[in-house]
Structure formats: structure tokens, C-alpha cells
Amino acid sequence: MVGWALDTRDPRNKIMVEAFSSAGESAQTLADSFRKDLLDAGIGDGYHGFQISVAGWRGDLSTISVRRADTGEILGRAPLPVLRPTAQDDAASSRWIGYVDYVDESAVVGWALDRELPNLPVAIEVCTETGLRTTGLADIYRQDVERLGYGNGRHGFHIELPRLGQRSRITVNFASSGVSLTEQPIDVHPEAALLTGRVPSAFRRAMERAAFEIDARSKELNGSRTGA
Structure with missing residues (x-):
């Protein structure tokens, strides 16, 4: 379950949310x-997103709702619509596809x-690595992705990392499935990014x-010194 919650009367207060099922x-x-x-x-300040894993639940997932834990107020629709995969579990990697262009x-x-x-x-x-999480939507239009035949092309993402340390390593995952976009964690230190090529192409060309x-x-x- 992925979403966000904010109390407009007290926007600085972070809300505890609870997913629950009829089981x-x-x-x-x-x-x-x-x-x-x-x-x-x-x-608010943008820090209002949440993700709750229900992967191990055995009850009927179509009966899951989300509420504010302290007041019981239901968030969104009740129950929530559940997007069910039609592919087999062993084919998850082929269902969820993507690419990390660069990280800084x-x-x-x-x-x-x-x-x-x-x-x-x-x-x-x-x-x-320290447990901080940042969530964003892949909904930016990219002509190159559409040319590849992937949907309507609105699958790009640009997720800011305002709270990460200079030498942190990150993983980039699909929030709903946990499938990773990269085989290994990514080092966001600028020197490491340069060495592995994870920099914007325009910046790379400028450096070249x-x-x-x-x-x-x-x-x-050197030639002028030799001539002298």
C-alpha cells in the first residue's frame, strides 16, 4: 500500500497510518x-508519503482499507482497489522494467x-543504508521511452534526495513490488558516480x-618549452 496522508489543521505533525483487512x-x-x-x-513540506507491505497477509486483499491510526478516520476509498499481477512470481523481473540514468x-x-x-x-x-526512504512517481514524459514502445512514454522519474549524506549508498526499487532497478546499491558520492558513469550525459560531455x-x-x- 503506497500513498500519503496530511492533517491540514496541523501540517507539521506526521500522521501514523494503519492498513487493516476484514480478516x-x-x-x-x-x-x-x-x-x-x-x-x-x-x-506540506513534502514529507507525508507512506508505504505499508501486505505481502505476507493471508486474508482477502480486496478488503484492505487504510485509516488514520489515532482517530480511525478512513483515508481514500474503502476498501482500496488492489492491482493484482497476472504474471507468475518467477517472471516478476520481466514485468517490472526500468533504468537508472544517473545519480548524484x-x-x-x-x-x-x-x-x-x-x-x-x-x-x-x-x-x-541508514533506513531513510524517499518516494516519487515515474510519470514524467520521455520521448525516448515512448519510442521504445513502452506505454505512453510517461514513465520518467526525477526523485530529489534532500536528506542523504555525501557518501551514502542507495537502492532504487518499485515501491509496490520491491523489485530493484539495479543489481547493486548505488554510491551517490560524486567521485564514485563519475567512475561508474552515473552522471548526466551533458555533464559527461562537458567534462570530456x-x-x-x-x-x-x-x-x-610542452611544445613551447621544447622549442625554447
Whole structure:
């Protein structure tokens, strides 16, 4: 279960939310994950997202609802619509596809798609080694993705990482399935990003031009010294 919750009367207070089913299963979490879409929409400080795993629940998932834990107020529809996969579990990796274009100290950029629902945006979760989580939607239009034949092309994401340390490592996952977009955690330290090529292509080209100019200037200087 992925969503967000905010008390407009007390926007600084983070809300504890609870998912529950008619079978008596329940789980709680604090709605304090950062979502850039909320911040851009002027909804509090953006730290109001939540994710609750119901993967181990044995009851009927179509009866799950989410409420505010302290007041019992139902959030959204009740029960919530559940998107059920039609693919087999062993084919999960082929259902959930995407790519991380680059990562730096402030953002992770890429695209992601659920093949079963190719025209709907998916939620992406970025997790740090220290347990911090940031969630965003893959709903930015990308012509290159549409040209590849993936849905309507609105599958790009740009998730800001405002609270990550300079040397943190992150994982980028599909929030609903937990499937990772990368085989290994990503180091967001700028030097590590450069060495592994995880930098914007425009920045990479600028660095290549700078390196070429430095090399050419060095040769000129060496030639003038030799001539002298």
C-alpha cells in the first residue's frame, strides 16, 4: 500500500497510518517519506508519503482499507482497489522494467514501467543504508521511452534526495513490488558516480571537452618549452 496522508489543521505533525483487512490483519507506519510531487503541489513540506507491505497477509486483499491510526478516520476509498499481477512470481523481473540514468548527491533520474499496466505511473522508492526512504512517481514524459514502445512514454522519474549524506549508498526499487532497478546499491558520492558513469550525459560531455582542452593546452605548453 503506497500513498500519503496530511492533517491540514496541523501540517507539521506526521500522521501514523494503519492498513487493516476484514480478516483482522493490520500494520502501521508513519507517513513521513519525502515525495517531490507533494512538495511541488504545495502539500506540506513534502514529507507525508507512506508505504505499508501486505505481502505476507493471508486474508482477502480486496478488503484492505487504510485509516488514520489515532482517530480511525478512513483515508481514500474503502476498501482500496488492489492491482493484482497476472504474471507468475518467477517472471516478476520481466514485468517490472526500468533504468537508472544517473545519480548524484541531490537526485536520482531514470524511468520505470509495469508491463501489466503500461499507461499508469508507478511509485519508485529510494532507500539508504541508514533506513531513510524517499518516494516519487515515474510519470514524467520521455520521448525516448515512448519510442521504445513502452506505454505512453510517461514513465520518467526525477526523485530529489534532500536528506542523504555525501557518501551514502542507495537502492532504487518499485515501491509496490520491491523489485530493484539495479543489481547493486548505488554510491551517490560524486567521485564514485563519475567512475561508474552515473552522471548526466551533458555533464559527461562537458567534462570530456574540458579534458580535451586541458590535454591540448598541455601539449602546447610542452611544445613551447621544447622549442625554447
